[in-house]
Amino acid sequence: MKCSTLSCTMNAIIPHKDTLFFLAGIQRNIISILNRKANVFPLYPLFAMTDQDIPGGMTGCTIGLPETEWNKAYFPVEIEYDDHCLKLSIFFARTVDGKEMPEFDLPQEIKNAFPKKERIFRTANAIFENNTWQIYDDRWIKII
Template identity: 40%
Template sequence: MFAFVPGKDVLLFLAKIQKKIISVFNSNRPAKFFAAPVFPLWAFFDFAFPEKIISCEFLEPVFKDEKFIFPVKIISLKDEKEKLINLEIVFGKILGEIKSSLEFHLDSDEIKNCFPYKIRVFKIGNVLVQDNNWQLFDEKWCKCQPLS
């Protein structure tokens, strides 16, 4: 398994957004269930990552399948053709007894105005996840190379 890991500044930015969204969600819900943060703020995937990346950006956070997600849109270039890669960073999940389907819509313009959030550098690497521990190894930094 592999992981997409944003840089430290981006991780701090995502953690602040994560805290705000989970706090808003929990303040408006009954005590039978609640949202809990999920770490690490990495996207996991199981395919060969392309060499040439044109752009990488985080899209507005979404709530689906009882999880909070930062969608990541990556555009790569191979054989003169652009390819779209969609990754997801799960940053929260619902714990407790849920009787019906949940909906949550992000109403805060303060958060919405932060996205899309473009980044230029990130790491990818092999990851070992065991129980509640994770370890990244053979990591390498990737830098976006926009078309001129």
């Protein structure tokens, strides 16, 4: 991750647009459940970000059931290779006041939708600057 006071550059795994729409629907559903217990707002973009290089040669990509980490909710992402696995997160919600994210029960239809195996996605460099983001050097990945 290369950051200055106004911008930050990271590597990203970007799901296919159909998966992004799917994740956005789950995001809305979970945030409506969470807002009954705490003030929660959505996080965007729905990309898995890392400061590590993302090597080629991927053999699998799996998005897991939503989880929480202190004041954030996320979808765990595993990028599989022949000899190792890269674990990332797609953060999709955060508490407004920075307090711990409340526990939540997922509806059965959400539980049944995961784990979600992805075959098509992009890798890219992402720049966050002045409350906006843009991607460049993106490459489509298709796992056979």
